[in-house]
Amino acid sequence: MSLNQAFLAIIRRDLILAFRRRSEIANPIFFFILVVTLFPLGVGAQPKLLQAMAPGVIWVSALLAAMLSLDSLFRSDFDDGSLEQMLLSSHPVAVLVLAKIFAHWLVTGLPLMMVAPLLGLFLGLPEQALATLVMTLLLGTPVLSLIGAIGVALTVGLRRGGMILSLLVLPLYIPVLIFASNAVDMAATGMPVSAQLNILASIFFLSLVLAPIPTASALKMSIN
Amino acid sequence: MRFYHRMASPPHFYALTEKLMPWISVIFLLMTGYGLYLGLFVAPPDYQQGESYRIIYIHVPAAWMSLFIYVVMAVCGGIALIWRMKLAEVVLISSAPIGASFTFIALVTGSLWGKPMWGTWWVWDARLTSELILLFLYLGVISLYGAIEDRKTAARAVSILAIVGVVNIPIIHYSVEWWNTLHQGPTISLTELDKPSIHVSMLIPLMLMATSFKFLYVMAMFQSARVEIIRREQNSQWVKKMLEERA
Numbered sequence: 001m002s003l004n005q006a007f008l009a010i011i012r013r014d015l016i017l018a019f020r021r022r023s024e025i026a027n028p029i030f031f032f033i034l035v036v037t038l039f040p041l042g043v044g045a046q047p048k049l050l051q052a053m054a055p056g057v058i059w060v061s062a063l064l065a066a067m068l069s070l071d072s073l074f075r076s077d078f079d080d081g082s083l084e085q086m087l088l089s090s091h092p093v094a095v096l097v098l099a100k101i102f103a104h105w106l107v108t109g110l111p112l113m114m115v116a117p118l119l120g121l122f123l124g125l126p127e128q129a130l131a132t133l134v135m136t137l138l139l140g141t142p143v144l145s146l147i148g149a150i151g152v153a154l155t156v157g158l159r160r161g162g163m164i165l166s167l168l169v170l171p172l173y174i175p176v177l178i179f180a181s182n183a184v185d186m187a188a189t190g191m192p193v194s195a196q197l198n199i200l201a202s203i204f205f206l207s208l209v210l211a212p213i214p215t216a217s218a219l220k221m222s223i224n
Numbered sequence: 225m226r227f228y229h230r231m232a233s234p235p236h237f238y239a240l241t242e243k244l245m246p247w248i249s250v251i252f253l254l255m256t257g258y259g260l261y262l263g264l265f266v267a268p269p270d271y272q273q274g275e276s277y278r279i280i281y282i283h284v285p286a287a288w289m290s291l292f293i294y295v296v297m298a299v300c301g302g303i304a305l306i307w308r309m310k311l312a313e314v315v316l317i318s319s320a321p322i323g324a325s326f327t328f329i330a331l332v333t334g335s336l337w338g339k340p341m342w343g344t345w346w347v348w349d350a351r352l353t354s355e356l357i358l359l360f361l362y363l364g365v366i367s368l369y370g371a372i373e374d375r376k377t378a379a380r381a382v383s384i385l386a387i388v389g390v391v392n393i394p395i396i397h398y399s400v401e402w403w404n405t406l407h408q409g410p411t412i413s414l415t416e417l418d419k420p421s422i423h424v425s426m427l428i429p430l431m432l433m434a435t436s437f438k439f440l441y442v443m444a445m446f447q448s449a450r451v452e453i454i455r456r457e458q459n460s461q462w463v464k465k466m467l468e469e470r471a
Contacts, residue, residue: 167363
């Protein structure tokens with residue numbers, strides 16, 4: 001099997017597995033919507049306040065939803081041993097890992113991206129900022145999956161990895177959060193956002209190239 | 225090559241550090257004493273900040289160390305992963321709590337300095353926030369090492385984590401220049417060494433303190449590395465022999 005075929009086969013397999021367990025796809029989205037809903041209840045429903053907070057609220061909620069969905073990236077493969085088979089194959093593990101991350105993003109990051117404009121509208125975000133919001137999520141959520149994969153690969157062998165995973169992954173998410181919510185903020189006031197989007201794009205490409213490598217070596221370490 | 229192999233062997237490291245320890249301690253005490261004397265009594269008060277700027281002699285060296293130690297850990301992580309050098313793992317693990325302490329000291333002294341200068345204990349500006357993130361990176365390394373039972377696996381895991389986390393170091397270092405924030409700009413920069421924005425009478429104690437903090441780090445790191453080595457090699461011949469000789 002060539003590398004291309006292996007890459008596509010992993011994506012296909014992961015997508016099929018995900019659609020067999022639809023509730024697992026739906027849960028991060030519900031979580032995302034629920035957390036955003038908590039903010040108006042918590043801070044009060046003044047439209048001005050909510051509008052000012054909207055970019056940050058949506059992005060922090062997306063961050064948490066992405067982090068909580070990470071566990072499903074390698075967990076079931078680790079439990080049933082197919083991860084071991086993947087590592088034993090003749091293909092470079094980093095590329096196979098990339099296929100798994102891509103499939104995971106399709107079922108977790110992409111839905112977040114589609115729900116977010118609606119939530120933005122509910123929070124009173126001006127319409128001109130919605131496109132920027134989707135753009136930042138398009139560039140940002142893959143980064144969350146890519147960086148998160150390193151953390152999951154490090155902790156997948158642990159019985160209670162959840163809390164440690166957040167301690168490892170959230171600090172590394174912060175640059176994405178800063179630039180993404182800043183871009184949406186600027187767009188809401190009608191300012192140009194190309195600088196922030198360019199930085200987000202460069203973070204995305206850097207992590208696309210670099211993140212699978214430590215993920216692969218961390219998986220090898222976890223399997224052992 | 226011979227030198228590296230000898231340095232990498234735990235018994236040799238153990239014996240060497242034992243010999244070096246008194247010297248390092250004496251140098252540290254002398255430098256700290258002299259540096260603090262110059263900084264607290266001899267250096268003139270700042271024309272803007274008065275006497276309270278003197279906390280710089282603790283704050284800035286501690287902040288430098290917080291970055292320096294993380295880089296050391298990442299380099300050790302690389303060495304441990306590539307050449308499987310056990311000593312690098314030991315240095316990495318023993319450095320993490322020390323680095324976390326320096327980061328904590330930098331945050332606390334910065335907060336104490338911020339109260340009289342800015343009128344607030346804490347602001348969410350780039351430098352402060354990224355230093356806080358650095359503290360969480362250290363805590364992540366420590367807790368990941370604690371969570372994995374097998375020491376070999378744990379050491380490899382924290383090596384990978386230390387290397388990944390090092391991307392945060394340039395962000396912290398340049399945050400003051402990239403973002404125009406409340407935290408003042410750098411006092412000393414490598415590109416403009418010949419014209420620092422600080423008078424020589426203040427610069428000398430600062431440099432003394434910075435160097436003495438390096439010695440403090442080496443001292444603390446050696447001490448916990450020795451404990452870690454003994455713990456790892458408790459079943460080996462040389463440890464048993466040494467314990468018998470000392471008993």
